[in-house]
Amino acid sequence: MAALANECDVLTCPICLETLKSPRSLPCLHSFCEICIGEFILSTERRSGHKLSSYPCPVCRTVVTPTNPDSDTSQWVLSLPQSKQNGQSESTKQECHMCKKQNNLNTATHWCRDCVDAFCNECLRLHNLMKFSADHKVVKIDEIEMSVSGSETELSLISDSCPIHKSKIFEAFCFDHQKLCCVLCLTLQHRKCETVHAFDEIHYLNKSSVLSSLESELIKMKSKVYELKEAIKFDKEKLDVIFTEMELNASQHVLCLKEKLDSLLDVFIKNLNLTRDEQRLSSEEKMEVVDKLSRYIEQLQNVSKTVQDQCNLNQTFIFFEQSKAELKSVVREVKDVINIKSVNNAEFIFSKTLDQVSSVESLGDIEFITSNSIDSDEFTRQLYPSKSALLDKSRHPLSYNNTSFKHNKTVNLKGFTIYGCVFVSETIVVLGGSQTCKDVLTGNIKTLDISTGNITSEYIIAETVKRLAYDFQSESLFVSCYSSKLHYLKFVKDFTAHVTLERISESVGGTCVFEKNVYVIVEKAVQKVSIEQLEKDVIPQTCFKTDNVCSSINGLEIDSKNKRLLYTSSDFGVVCSSLAGHTIFSYKDKNMKSYCLAIFSQGDILIGDHSGSVHILSMDGKQKRTVIKKCKKVVLIWDICLNKSNTSSVICGPDFIEIYDIVSTKQKI
CATH class of the missing domain: 3.30.40.10 (Zinc/RING finger domain, C3HC4 (zinc finger))
Structure with a gap:
């Protein structure tokens, strides 16, 4: 890569x-x-x-x-x-x-x-x-x-x-x-x-099994990655807006400062001009009185010469006294004018505040508030599901001796008696049974997400559901009922296209799917019909006879690896036969009452005891070991199922289902 x-x-x-x-x-x-x-x-x-x-x-x-x-x-x-x-x-x-x-x-x-x-x-x-x-x-x-x-x-x-x-x-x-x-x-x-x-x-x-969980996880991960990308994009756009606003605010602030400085300059020049005009007028006034004194002195000098040449003593004395008095008056006038204080020097002292501005090295500081808007640990936790095929370590293969069950959760479905269950994905299980609604007993099919324990969809059917089987290739759910009916529905995220197989009119029981055929126990016989021919009203083909009475619950499962059928017998044992009906082995324990079973990928058989315990039967039918001594809430086990990867199991009965994680105990090889 x-x-x-x-x-x-x-x-x-x-x-x-x-x-x-x-x-x-x-x-x-x-x-x-x-x-x-x-x-x-x-x-x-x-x-x-x-x-x-x-x-x-x-x-x-x-x-x-x-x-x-x-x-x-x-x-x-x-x-x-x-x-x-x-x-x-x-x-x-x-x-x-x-x-x-x-x-x-x-x-x-x-x-x-x-x-x-x-x-x-x-x-x-x-x-x-x-x-x-x-x-x-x-x-x-x-x-x-x-x-x-x-x-x-x-x-x-x-x-x-x-x-x-x-x-x-x-x-x-x-x-x-x-x-x-x-x-x-x-x-x-x-x-x-x-x-x-x-x-x-x-x-x-x-x-x-390897790719189904991977594909579903990749779809969810892609969605989470898209959300992360959108979050980063949102943060980027948000920051772009913040920085743009910051740039605009800084520019506006500087513009305001410029306008303020221009205003201060205008006021300063105006005041300066006023002072200049005042001082110019004061100086001109002083110059005027001094000039007047100078002219009067010159006038006295000229008159004094005339008096000396032409006037007698009396006239001279009179001139002298009058001149002296008038000169004192003019001098006094000059004195009053020049005694007014005036500016003889000026110095411009720059504002200390503005002086500080000239020494500023930057317009301001940008305060960055850093935080993890996207928590990497939280993102990783959300990116991977709680039970992730990409995150979890690959486990070594399950075998008869190393398989153990660990209780995950119990889900209370009060009022819902569950007779059948089947996985339709790694985390979604379909439950079928009966439920009373407004004093009327009806059949009910629900889907449940085992990772959350929440019901995700529901479908009402007229008859009480007995057993369920699911074909992943055609996305078809097969439903056997107590009323001698076999139905099939399309199921992807919800139930659609309900069809009843009218050709099956006798009591039906356990059902399973293998190689584009649906197998069903029909009153002491195992029959099969091609999934592709279901809508053509074909007559089911009888594979072989059994001793099953379908008025009660029984189980039928396929061992895909070894191409053989396993079903519960009328005496509550387990029978393994070829697809043609040749008995390979039968297992009976007088202390067990088996109504249901499930098959591990390697061929070992998981058996639900009606009393509430769960056992594993080796693929050759010669050994049995108990993996759950007693269920926590399920008193009567009506059905049990495994997901494709054999990592989870669901056990169902009246009012409750229990979800178990399947783990392998390390064995020395």
């Missing part, structure tokens, strides 16, 4: 990490989704706060100059060359790594998964001639691209080769170390391990 990841890097957008959609290439040959690279360019411009003239490649930071710099930034992405939809443009074809080392440029056609290198045809020929690389896995690059695009399943990824000993294939599994092993692994690393089994010895291995 790591090799596949390396092979497919060129097909993945480095921004969204998904397969390229409408890919665009930069001059540095890195390709991105058109939307992704377009958003990257716009976000780069938003962060810069001005129109860009160039932008960096998101991967290698190479500066890219657009061919249309005068166009709107949102249109720059349209000028980028388109990559080919198959994942690589001509300019980004995969180069041959060996040729590149020799400074030659050739297009690679094949990829070696072991070397993790690309080769052209000539270099591939040399690669295949070398002994150490002759057995390497080589695939065509075109096939890899087709697989990644989803148009074809990459079956070549499924390999049974041992990654350590490349010439060997896996043949066994070590349950002690939970490791797949080839012959050399077993010899060198697992010689002393106690529980190592060849694949053929693991009886529960079959495609349906």
Whole structure:
């Protein structure tokens, strides 16, 4: 899978990490989704706060100059060359790594998964001639691209080769170390391990049992992963909004500060001009009175000369006294004016608050509140079901001696007498019986999720249900009733298409499904009918006679591995016969009263004793051991069933069902 990841890097957008959609290439040959690279360019411009003239490649930071710099930034992405939809443009074809080392440029056609290198045809020929690389896995690059695009399943990824000993294939599994092993692994690393089994010895291995739970888990996991992806996407979009709002708030704050500073500057200049005008007027007034004094002195000087030349003593004395008085008056006027305080010097003292702003190194701090919005442990817990085939260790095969039962839960279904049960998936069991509703006794079929103990659906039927069987291939549920009727319904998530098999008119009992046939005990005989022929009103075929009386409860199950039928006899024993009716063995214990049974994948038989105990009968019918001495709430056991993987069992009776986990006790081999 790591090799596949390396092979497919060129097909993945480095921004969204998904397969390229409408890919665009930069001059540095890195390709991105058109939307992704377009958003990257716009976000780069938003962060810069001005129109860009160039932008960096998101991967290698190479500066890219657009061919249309005068166009709107949102249109720059349209000028980028388109990559080919198959994942690589001509300019980004995969180069041959060996040729590149020799400074030659050739297009690679094949990829070696072991070397993790690309080769052209000539270099591939040399690669295949070398002994150490002759057995390497080589695939065509075109096939890899087709697989990644989803148009074809990459079956070549499924390999049974041992990654350590490349010439060997896996043949066994070590349950002690939970490791797949080839012959050399077993010899060198697992010689002393106690529980190592060849694949053929693991009886529960079959495609349906291995993959059914896996497929259902993968569907749920895919849903959880999608929810995680949506949660991450939501957080990303939320952060984008927060950062955008933060950028807007910062810009608005700075704008407000600028407006405030501009306002302060306007007030300052206005006040400064007012003061300047006041001081200019004061100075002019002083200059005016000083000039007046100067002119008066000059006038006195001129008059004094005239008086000296032309006036007598009396006139001179009068002039002197008058001049003296007027001069004192003018001087006093000057004194009053120049005595007014005025500004003779000025100094601008910058506001200490604003002075602090000039020394600020950043606009502010961003306080990040970090938390795990998605708890990884909780996500892992939700990703895997409580009983996960992907999370749990693979258990070593069940056998007659190592099988044990562990009580999981008891479910109270008060008023519901349960006569039959069958698993329709690893965790869903169908229950059938009778229930009184408004003083009327009717048949009832319910589905229950054993992981939660909750009823998930319900279906009312006229007759009391006796036994159930389910065919996974056709998704059909077969229901035998006390009224000598056999019904079948389609069941996927709910019950649909109810059909009654009118050709069966005698009392019916246990029923099971095998190889597209439904087998049913019909009044002292086992009959079968093809599932494909059910709607054609065909007459069931009698397989063989039995001693069963179907007026009471009896069990019928198929041992798929050994192709044989097992059923409970009229004397409450267990009979094993071939499909043709030849008795293989019969088992009878006078202390047991058996109405029901179930078959393990390896062929051992699980028997429910009517008294409330559960036993395992070996596949040859010669040994019996008790696995449940007494059920906790089920007083009378009417039926018992196993899921396909043999990991869970349901025991039912009046009002209650009990769910047990089946575990294997470690046995030394």
